[in-house]
Amino acid sequence: MSHTYEYARPALTTDCVVFGLDEEDLKVLLIERALAPHKGEWALPGGFVRVGESPDDSALRELNEETGLSKVYLEQLYTYGDPGRDPREHVVTVAYYALVNLIEHPPRSDTDAAKAEWFSLEDLPPLAFDHGEILKFAVERLRGKLRYQPIGFELLPPKFTLGELQWLYERILEQKLDKRNFRKKVLSFKLLKETGQFQKDVSHRAAQLYRFDRKRYQALAKQGFSFEL
Amino acid sequence: MSHTYEYARPALTTDCVVFGLDEEDLKVLLIERALAPHKGEWALPGGFVRVGESPDDSALRELNEETGLSKVYLEQLYTYGDPGRDPREHVVTVAYYALVNLIEHPPRSDTDAAKAEWFSLEDLPPLAFDHGEILKFAVERLRGKLRYQPIGFELLPPKFTLGELQWLYERILEQKLDKRNFRKKVLSFKLLKETGQFQKDVSHRAAQLYRFDRKRYQALAKQGFSFEL
Numbered sequence: 055m056s057h058t059y060e061y062a063r064p065a066l067t068t069d070c071v072v073f074g075l076d077e078e079d080l081k082v083l084l085i086e087r088a089l090a091p092h093k094g095e096w097a098l099p100g101g102f103v104r105v106g107e108s109p110d111d112s113a114l115r116e117l118n119e120e121t122g123l124s125k126v127y128l129e130q131l132y133t134y135g136d137p138g139r140d141p142r143e144h145v146v147t148v149a150y151y152a153l154v155n156l157i158e159h160p161p162r163s164d165t166d167a168a169k170a171e172w173f174s175l176e177d178l179p180p181l182a183f184d185h186g187e188i189l190k191f192a193v194e195r196l197r198g199k200l201r202y203q204p205i206g207f208e209l210l211p212p213k214f215t216l217g218e219l220q221w222l223y224e225r226i227l228e229q230k231l232d233k234r235n236f237r238k239k240v241l242s243f244k245l246l247k248e249t250g251q252f253q254k255d256v257s258h259r260a261a262q263l264y265r266f267d268r269k270r271y272q273a274l275a276k277q278g279f280s281f282e283l
Numbered sequence: 284m285s286h287t288y289e290y291a292r293p294a295l296t297t298d299c300v301v302f303g304l305d306e307e308d309l310k311v312l313l314i315e316r317a318l319a320p321h322k323g324e325w326a327l328p329g330g331f332v333r334v335g336e337s338p339d340d341s342a343l344r345e346l347n348e349e350t351g352l353s354k355v356y357l358e359q360l361y362t363y364g365d366p367g368r369d370p371r372e373h374v375v376t377v378a379y380y381a382l383v384n385l386i387e388h389p390p391r392s393d394t395d396a397a398k399a400e401w402f403s404l405e406d407l408p409p410l411a412f413d414h415g416e417i418l419k420f421a422v423e424r425l426r427g428k429l430r431y432q433p434i435g436f437e438l439l440p441p442k443f444t445l446g447e448l449q450w451l452y453e454r455i456l457e458q459k460l461d462k463r464n465f466r467k468k469v470l471s472f473k474l475l476k477e478t479g480q481f482q483k484d485v486s487h488r489a490a491q492l493y494r495f496d497r498k499r500y501q502a503l504a505k506q507g508f509s510f511e512l
Binding site: 104108201 | 285286292294295333337339375377507
Protein backbone atom coordinates (compact mmCIF):
# COMPACT_ATOMS: atom_id res chain seq x y z
CA MET A 55 0.00 0.00 0.00
CA SER A 56 2.01 2.96 -1.26
CA HIS A 57 1.32 6.64 -0.66
CA THR A 58 1.54 9.44 -3.17
CA TYR A 59 2.04 13.15 -2.48
CA GLU A 60 2.15 16.18 -4.75
CA TYR A 61 5.53 17.30 -3.38
CA ALA A 62 8.44 15.15 -2.19
CA ARG A 63 8.68 14.79 1.61
CA PRO A 64 11.63 14.17 3.86
CA ALA A 65 11.23 11.03 5.97
CA LEU A 66 10.66 11.65 9.67
CA THR A 67 12.17 9.60 12.50
CA THR A 68 12.82 9.86 16.23
CA ASP A 69 15.95 8.88 18.18
CA CYS A 70 16.40 8.52 21.93
CA VAL A 71 19.39 9.16 24.14
CA VAL A 72 18.66 7.19 27.31
CA PHE A 73 20.98 7.88 30.23
CA GLY A 74 21.26 5.50 33.14
CA LEU A 75 23.34 5.50 36.29
CA ASP A 76 24.62 2.33 37.91
CA GLU A 77 27.12 1.83 40.68
CA GLU A 78 30.00 2.54 38.34
CA ASP A 79 29.18 5.50 36.15
CA LEU A 80 26.84 7.29 33.77
CA LYS A 81 25.81 5.09 30.87
CA VAL A 82 23.88 5.38 27.62
CA LEU A 83 21.66 2.77 25.99
CA LEU A 84 22.62 1.77 22.44
CA ILE A 85 21.36 -0.78 19.95
CA GLU A 86 23.35 -2.74 17.41
CA ARG A 87 21.74 -2.23 14.03
CA ALA A 88 20.48 -5.45 12.43
CA LEU A 89 19.69 -3.81 9.10
CA ALA A 90 21.43 -1.59 6.55
CA PRO A 91 22.48 1.16 6.48
CA HIS A 92 25.19 0.95 9.12
CA LYS A 93 24.36 -2.73 9.75
CA GLY A 94 26.31 -4.08 12.73
CA GLU A 95 27.10 -0.58 14.01
CA TRP A 96 25.87 0.88 17.31
CA ALA A 97 23.17 3.52 17.20
CA LEU A 98 20.56 5.32 19.30
CA PRO A 99 17.23 3.49 19.52
CA GLY A 100 14.65 5.03 17.20
CA GLY A 101 12.65 4.67 14.01
CA PHE A 102 10.11 6.12 11.61
CA VAL A 103 7.22 8.30 12.75
CA ARG A 104 3.87 6.97 11.57
CA VAL A 105 1.10 9.19 10.24
CA GLY A 106 -1.34 9.84 13.07
CA GLU A 107 1.30 9.27 15.74
CA SER A 108 2.97 12.19 17.48
CA PRO A 109 6.79 12.18 17.53
CA ASP A 110 6.61 11.75 21.33
CA ASP A 111 4.49 8.61 20.99
CA SER A 112 6.67 7.34 18.17
CA ALA A 113 9.80 7.71 20.29
CA LEU A 114 8.22 5.80 23.19
CA ARG A 115 6.98 3.03 20.89
CA GLU A 116 10.34 2.59 19.17
CA LEU A 117 12.19 2.65 22.48
CA ASN A 118 9.91 -0.04 23.82
CA GLU A 119 10.14 -2.17 20.67
CA GLU A 120 13.90 -1.96 20.49
CA THR A 121 14.93 -2.08 24.14
CA GLY A 122 11.92 -3.19 26.17
CA LEU A 123 11.91 0.09 28.14
CA SER A 124 8.53 1.57 28.94
CA LYS A 125 7.12 4.37 31.11
CA VAL A 126 10.21 6.44 30.46
CA TYR A 127 9.96 10.22 30.75
CA LEU A 128 11.32 11.58 27.46
CA GLU A 129 12.27 15.18 26.92
CA GLN A 130 12.70 16.62 23.46
CA LEU A 131 16.30 17.49 22.74
CA TYR A 132 16.64 18.87 19.22
CA THR A 133 15.57 18.14 15.65
CA TYR A 134 18.32 17.22 13.19
CA GLY A 135 17.58 17.58 9.51
CA ASP A 136 20.73 17.98 7.47
CA PRO A 137 19.94 16.40 4.06
CA GLY A 138 23.16 14.35 4.15
CA ARG A 139 22.77 12.78 7.60
CA ASP A 140 21.31 9.50 6.30
CA PRO A 141 22.75 7.72 3.24
CA ARG A 142 19.31 6.46 2.15
CA GLU A 143 17.56 9.75 1.63
CA HIS A 144 16.69 12.99 3.40
CA VAL A 145 15.65 11.93 6.91
CA VAL A 146 14.75 14.47 9.59
CA THR A 147 14.92 13.13 13.13
CA VAL A 148 13.43 14.47 16.34
CA ALA A 149 15.89 13.55 19.11
CA TYR A 150 14.82 12.93 22.73
CA TYR A 151 16.64 12.19 25.93
CA ALA A 152 15.65 10.41 29.09
CA LEU A 153 17.04 9.52 32.48
CA VAL A 154 16.34 6.13 33.98
CA ASN A 155 17.43 4.14 36.98
CA LEU A 156 19.56 1.66 35.11
CA ILE A 157 19.35 -1.08 37.69
CA GLU A 158 15.57 -1.18 37.34
CA HIS A 159 15.83 -1.11 33.54
CA PRO A 160 17.82 -4.01 32.19
CA PRO A 161 17.55 -3.71 28.41
CA ARG A 162 16.05 -6.44 26.26
CA SER A 163 16.46 -6.64 22.51
CA ASP A 164 13.68 -6.93 20.02
CA THR A 165 12.50 -6.53 16.40
CA ASP A 166 14.93 -4.72 14.12
CA ALA A 167 17.54 -4.08 16.79
CA ALA A 168 19.95 -6.97 17.03
CA LYS A 169 21.05 -6.17 20.53
CA ALA A 170 20.60 -3.46 23.17
CA GLU A 171 23.38 -2.62 25.62
CA TRP A 172 24.41 0.01 28.17
CA PHE A 173 27.74 1.71 27.42
CA SER A 174 29.79 3.86 29.74
CA LEU A 175 30.17 7.39 28.37
CA GLU A 176 33.90 6.91 28.95
CA ASP A 177 34.04 3.96 26.61
CA LEU A 178 31.75 4.42 23.64
CA PRO A 179 31.86 2.60 20.31
CA PRO A 180 31.68 4.69 17.11
CA LEU A 181 28.04 5.54 16.42
CA ALA A 182 26.07 5.29 13.16
CA PHE A 183 24.70 8.34 11.31
CA ASP A 184 25.13 11.60 13.26
CA HIS A 185 24.26 9.85 16.51
CA GLY A 186 27.62 10.73 18.04
CA GLU A 187 26.78 14.41 17.62
CA ILE A 188 23.28 13.91 19.04
CA LEU A 189 24.69 12.08 22.07
CA LYS A 190 27.26 14.82 22.65
CA PHE A 191 24.54 17.45 22.61
CA ALA A 192 22.42 15.41 25.02
CA VAL A 193 25.32 15.22 27.50
CA GLU A 194 25.75 19.00 27.26
CA ARG A 195 22.05 19.53 27.84
CA LEU A 196 22.10 17.19 30.84
CA ARG A 197 25.04 19.07 32.37
CA GLY A 198 23.42 22.43 31.71
CA LYS A 199 20.14 21.27 33.17
CA LEU A 200 21.84 20.17 36.38
CA ARG A 201 22.73 23.80 37.04
CA TYR A 202 19.25 25.22 36.89
CA GLN A 203 16.83 22.34 37.47
CA PRO A 204 16.70 19.44 39.91
CA ILE A 205 17.85 16.11 38.52
CA GLY A 206 18.08 12.82 40.27
CA PHE A 207 14.52 11.70 40.79
CA GLU A 208 14.73 9.50 37.71
CA LEU A 209 18.27 8.26 38.22
CA LEU A 210 18.30 7.37 41.91
CA PRO A 211 16.34 4.79 43.93
CA PRO A 212 13.38 6.28 45.87
CA LYS A 213 15.49 6.60 49.03
CA PHE A 214 19.09 7.67 48.81
CA THR A 215 21.88 9.25 50.81
CA LEU A 216 23.34 12.71 50.23
CA GLY A 217 26.54 10.91 49.29
CA GLU A 218 24.74 9.09 46.48
CA LEU A 219 23.23 12.35 45.23
CA GLN A 220 26.64 14.02 45.24
CA TRP A 221 28.10 11.03 43.43
CA LEU A 222 25.43 11.44 40.73
CA TYR A 223 26.28 15.12 40.27
CA GLU A 224 29.99 14.33 40.12
CA ARG A 225 29.45 11.63 37.50
CA ILE A 226 27.40 13.90 35.26
CA LEU A 227 29.59 16.97 35.69
CA GLU A 228 32.80 14.94 35.62
CA GLN A 229 34.21 16.97 38.47
CA LYS A 230 34.83 16.46 42.16
CA LEU A 231 32.58 18.57 44.40
CA ASP A 232 33.23 19.82 47.89
CA LYS A 233 31.13 17.69 50.26
CA ARG A 234 30.19 20.45 52.69
CA ASN A 235 29.29 23.00 50.03
CA PHE A 236 27.31 20.45 48.07
CA ARG A 237 25.21 19.44 51.07
CA LYS A 238 24.60 23.00 52.15
CA LYS A 239 23.51 24.00 48.66
CA VAL A 240 21.33 20.96 48.03
CA LEU A 241 19.56 21.23 51.38
CA SER A 242 18.94 24.96 50.83
CA PHE A 243 16.48 24.19 48.02
CA LYS A 244 14.24 22.33 50.49
CA LEU A 245 13.95 19.67 47.85
CA LEU A 246 14.83 16.71 50.04
CA LYS A 247 12.89 15.12 52.87
CA GLU A 248 14.50 13.19 55.66
CA THR A 249 13.04 9.69 55.89
CA GLY A 250 14.32 9.04 59.41
CA GLN A 251 15.75 5.80 58.04
CA PHE A 252 19.42 4.96 57.71
CA GLN A 253 21.57 2.85 55.43
CA LYS A 254 21.89 -0.81 56.37
CA ASP A 255 24.75 -3.24 56.03
CA VAL A 256 27.44 -0.65 55.53
CA SER A 257 30.87 -0.86 57.09
CA HIS A 258 31.09 2.90 57.76
CA ARG A 259 28.68 4.97 59.86
CA ALA A 260 25.21 4.56 58.32
CA ALA A 261 24.06 7.72 56.52
CA GLN A 262 20.52 9.03 56.61
CA LEU A 263 18.25 8.22 53.67
CA TYR A 264 16.43 11.07 51.93
CA ARG A 265 13.73 11.19 49.35
CA PHE A 266 12.69 13.95 46.96
CA ASP A 267 9.75 16.15 47.83
CA ARG A 268 7.87 15.45 44.64
CA LYS A 269 5.78 18.64 44.64
CA ARG A 270 8.78 20.82 45.34
CA TYR A 271 10.77 18.91 42.71
CA GLN A 272 8.14 19.60 40.05
CA ALA A 273 7.87 23.25 41.05
CA LEU A 274 11.65 23.69 40.82
CA ALA A 275 11.77 21.78 37.53
CA LYS A 276 9.33 24.32 36.17
CA GLN A 277 10.58 27.51 37.76
CA GLY A 278 14.27 26.63 37.83
CA PHE A 279 17.02 27.63 40.24
CA SER A 280 20.67 28.38 40.13
CA PHE A 281 23.04 25.68 41.30
CA GLU A 282 26.37 27.50 41.29
CA LEU A 283 29.23 25.05 41.72
CA MET B 284 5.32 15.51 -10.59
CA SER B 285 4.03 13.43 -7.71
CA HIS B 286 6.06 11.36 -5.25
CA THR B 287 5.28 7.89 -4.00
CA TYR B 288 6.50 6.23 -0.82
CA GLU B 289 6.02 2.76 0.62
CA TYR B 290 4.72 4.12 3.94
CA ALA B 291 2.62 7.23 4.57
CA ARG B 292 4.62 10.24 5.80
CA PRO B 293 3.61 13.19 7.95
CA ALA B 294 4.18 16.52 6.19
CA LEU B 295 7.03 18.60 7.62
CA THR B 296 6.97 22.37 8.07
CA THR B 297 8.82 25.09 9.97
CA ASP B 298 7.39 28.08 11.85
CA CYS B 299 9.21 31.13 13.19
CA VAL B 300 8.54 33.26 16.23
CA VAL B 301 10.37 36.52 15.51
CA PHE B 302 10.63 38.92 18.44
CA GLY B 303 11.43 42.56 17.95
CA LEU B 304 11.79 45.47 20.32
CA ASP B 305 10.82 49.00 19.39
CA GLU B 306 10.48 52.10 21.50
CA GLU B 307 7.19 50.89 22.92
CA ASP B 308 7.42 47.22 23.76
CA LEU B 309 8.27 43.66 22.78
CA LYS B 310 6.59 42.63 19.56
CA VAL B 311 6.14 39.51 17.45
CA LEU B 312 5.96 39.27 13.67
CA LEU B 313 2.81 37.66 12.26
CA ILE B 314 1.44 37.08 8.79
CA GLU B 315 -2.16 37.10 7.68
CA ARG B 316 -2.87 33.84 5.87
CA ALA B 317 -3.89 34.30 2.25
CA LEU B 318 -4.83 30.65 1.77
CA ALA B 319 -6.93 28.01 3.50
CA PRO B 320 -6.87 26.59 6.08
CA HIS B 321 -7.35 29.48 8.49
CA LYS B 322 -7.51 31.94 5.58
CA GLY B 323 -7.56 35.53 6.83
CA GLU B 324 -6.27 34.53 10.27
CA TRP B 325 -2.94 35.59 11.75
CA ALA B 326 -0.17 33.00 11.98
CA LEU B 327 3.55 32.56 12.46
CA PRO B 328 5.55 32.82 9.22
CA GLY B 329 6.56 29.37 7.96
CA GLY B 330 5.98 26.68 5.35
CA PHE B 331 6.85 23.25 4.02
CA VAL B 332 10.35 21.79 4.24
CA ARG B 333 11.67 20.71 0.86
CA VAL B 334 13.60 17.50 0.31
CA GLY B 335 17.30 18.34 0.30
CA GLU B 336 16.79 21.43 2.44
CA SER B 337 17.53 21.40 6.17
CA PRO B 338 14.75 22.66 8.46
CA ASP B 339 17.05 25.59 9.40
CA ASP B 340 17.40 26.61 5.75
CA SER B 341 13.71 26.09 5.16
CA ALA B 342 12.80 28.37 8.07
CA LEU B 343 15.10 31.12 6.77
CA ARG B 344 13.74 30.81 3.25
CA GLU B 345 10.11 30.91 4.33
CA LEU B 346 10.77 33.83 6.65
CA ASN B 347 12.39 35.73 3.83
CA GLU B 348 9.67 34.88 1.33
CA GLU B 349 6.86 35.82 3.67
CA THR B 350 8.26 38.84 5.49
CA GLY B 351 11.37 40.01 3.62
CA LEU B 352 13.58 39.38 6.68
CA SER B 353 17.02 37.96 6.00
CA LYS B 354 20.23 37.31 7.93
CA VAL B 355 18.22 36.55 11.04
CA TYR B 356 19.77 34.35 13.69
CA LEU B 357 17.23 31.58 14.30
CA GLU B 358 17.34 29.25 17.24
CA GLN B 359 15.40 26.03 17.30
CA LEU B 360 12.60 26.11 19.84
CA TYR B 361 10.67 22.84 19.76
CA THR B 362 9.08 20.39 17.33
CA TYR B 363 5.30 20.09 17.45
CA GLY B 364 3.75 16.98 15.95
CA ASP B 365 0.36 16.27 17.41
CA PRO B 366 -1.64 14.57 14.61
CA GLY B 367 -4.59 16.94 15.08
CA ARG B 368 -2.73 20.25 14.96
CA ASP B 369 -3.47 20.90 11.27
CA PRO B 370 -6.94 20.28 9.78
CA ARG B 371 -5.49 19.19 6.41
CA GLU B 372 -3.47 16.20 7.54
CA HIS B 373 -0.74 15.18 9.98
CA VAL B 374 1.79 18.02 9.84
CA VAL B 375 4.89 18.08 12.06
CA THR B 376 6.46 21.51 12.47
CA VAL B 377 9.90 22.51 13.66
CA ALA B 378 9.48 25.83 15.47
CA TYR B 379 12.24 28.46 15.68
CA TYR B 380 12.59 31.79 17.39
CA ALA B 381 14.66 34.84 16.64
CA LEU B 382 15.40 38.26 18.06
CA VAL B 383 15.75 41.21 15.75
CA ASN B 384 16.13 44.93 16.05
CA LEU B 385 12.66 45.81 14.88
CA ILE B 386 13.50 49.29 13.69
CA GLU B 387 16.04 47.89 11.24
CA HIS B 388 13.60 45.20 10.08
CA PRO B 389 10.40 46.67 8.71
CA PRO B 390 8.42 43.70 7.40
CA ARG B 391 7.35 43.38 3.81
CA SER B 392 4.73 40.93 2.57
CA ASP B 393 5.22 38.45 -0.20
CA THR B 394 4.03 35.24 -1.91
CA ASP B 395 1.44 33.26 0.04
CA ALA B 396 1.32 35.64 2.99
CA ALA B 397 -1.19 38.38 2.44
CA LYS B 398 0.33 40.74 4.96
CA ALA B 399 3.10 40.79 7.58
CA GLU B 400 2.79 42.91 10.70
CA TRP B 401 4.38 43.42 14.11
CA PHE B 402 2.04 42.88 17.07
CA SER B 403 2.60 43.85 20.66
CA LEU B 404 2.61 40.81 22.94
CA GLU B 405 0.06 42.70 25.02
CA ASP B 406 -2.38 42.93 22.18
CA LEU B 407 -2.33 39.79 20.06
CA PRO B 408 -4.99 38.58 17.65
CA PRO B 409 -6.12 34.93 17.91
CA LEU B 410 -3.58 32.75 16.08
CA ALA B 411 -4.19 29.95 13.57
CA PHE B 412 -3.33 26.28 14.25
CA ASP B 413 -1.43 25.77 17.55
CA HIS B 414 0.60 28.93 16.92
CA GLY B 415 -0.67 30.54 20.12
CA GLU B 416 0.86 27.67 22.09
CA ILE B 417 4.12 27.89 20.15
CA LEU B 418 4.34 31.63 20.77
CA LYS B 419 3.66 31.16 24.48
CA PHE B 420 6.46 28.63 24.72
CA ALA B 421 8.82 30.96 22.83
CA VAL B 422 8.12 33.76 25.32
CA GLU B 423 8.85 31.37 28.20
CA ARG B 424 12.09 30.28 26.55
CA LEU B 425 13.11 33.90 25.99
CA ARG B 426 12.46 34.73 29.65
CA GLY B 427 14.31 31.66 30.85
CA LYS B 428 17.24 32.40 28.58
CA LEU B 429 17.57 35.90 29.95
CA ARG B 430 18.44 34.42 33.32
CA TYR B 431 21.37 32.32 32.21
CA GLN B 432 22.59 33.77 28.91
CA PRO B 433 23.24 37.27 27.66
CA ILE B 434 20.51 38.73 25.47
CA GLY B 435 20.34 42.10 23.87
CA PHE B 436 22.95 42.06 21.15
CA GLU B 437 20.27 41.28 18.58
CA LEU B 438 17.57 43.55 19.98
CA LEU B 439 19.47 46.76 20.71
CA PRO B 440 21.31 49.18 18.45
CA PRO B 441 25.13 48.73 18.46
CA LYS B 442 25.55 51.45 21.08
CA PHE B 443 23.10 51.74 23.94
CA THR B 444 22.74 53.07 27.45
CA LEU B 445 22.40 50.95 30.58
CA GLY B 446 18.90 52.38 30.86
CA GLU B 447 17.98 50.96 27.47
CA LEU B 448 19.38 47.55 28.43
CA GLN B 449 17.38 47.58 31.67
CA TRP B 450 14.29 48.63 29.75
CA LEU B 451 14.77 45.60 27.46
CA TYR B 452 15.01 43.23 30.45
CA GLU B 453 11.94 44.80 32.03
CA ARG B 454 9.94 44.44 28.81
CA ILE B 455 10.82 40.76 28.42
CA LEU B 456 10.42 39.85 32.08
CA GLU B 457 7.37 42.07 32.52
CA GLN B 458 8.67 43.28 35.85
CA LYS B 459 10.27 46.41 37.20
CA LEU B 460 13.93 46.00 38.17
CA ASP B 461 15.92 47.92 40.72
CA LYS B 462 18.20 50.29 38.81
CA ARG B 463 21.23 50.01 41.11
CA ASN B 464 21.11 46.23 41.42
CA PHE B 465 20.60 45.80 37.70
CA ARG B 466 23.62 47.93 36.81
CA LYS B 467 25.84 46.28 39.39
CA LYS B 468 24.87 42.81 38.18
CA VAL B 469 25.16 43.59 34.48
CA LEU B 470 28.54 45.25 34.84
CA SER B 471 29.83 42.33 36.94
CA PHE B 472 29.74 40.05 33.88
CA LYS B 473 32.28 42.27 32.13
CA LEU B 474 30.08 41.97 29.11
CA LEU B 475 29.83 45.64 28.30
CA LYS B 476 32.44 48.04 27.01
CA GLU B 477 32.33 51.75 27.63
CA THR B 478 32.44 53.65 24.35
CA GLY B 479 33.42 56.96 25.91
CA GLN B 480 30.52 58.45 23.96
CA PHE B 481 27.35 59.90 25.42
CA GLN B 482 23.74 60.25 24.37
CA LYS B 483 22.94 63.30 22.29
CA ASP B 484 19.86 65.48 22.14
CA VAL B 485 18.36 64.34 25.43
CA SER B 486 16.70 66.66 27.88
CA HIS B 487 18.11 64.87 30.95
CA ARG B 488 21.80 64.33 31.75
CA ALA B 489 23.32 62.40 28.84
CA ALA B 490 24.06 58.77 29.74
CA GLN B 491 27.14 56.90 28.60
CA LEU B 492 26.81 54.61 25.59
CA TYR B 493 28.01 51.03 25.92
CA ARG B 494 28.50 48.25 23.44
CA PHE B 495 28.68 44.49 23.92
CA ASP B 496 32.07 42.84 24.06
CA ARG B 497 31.33 40.40 21.27
CA LYS B 498 33.87 37.75 22.30
CA ARG B 499 32.76 37.82 25.91
CA TYR B 500 29.13 37.76 24.78
CA GLN B 501 29.68 34.62 22.73
CA ALA B 502 31.63 32.96 25.55
CA LEU B 503 28.83 33.69 28.04
CA ALA B 504 26.18 32.58 25.55
CA LYS B 505 27.96 29.23 25.41
CA GLN B 506 28.97 28.75 29.01
CA GLY B 507 26.05 30.54 30.61
CA PHE B 508 25.78 32.49 33.83
CA SER B 509 23.24 33.11 36.50
CA PHE B 510 21.35 36.34 36.42
CA GLU B 511 19.44 36.26 39.70
CA LEU B 512 16.82 38.97 39.79
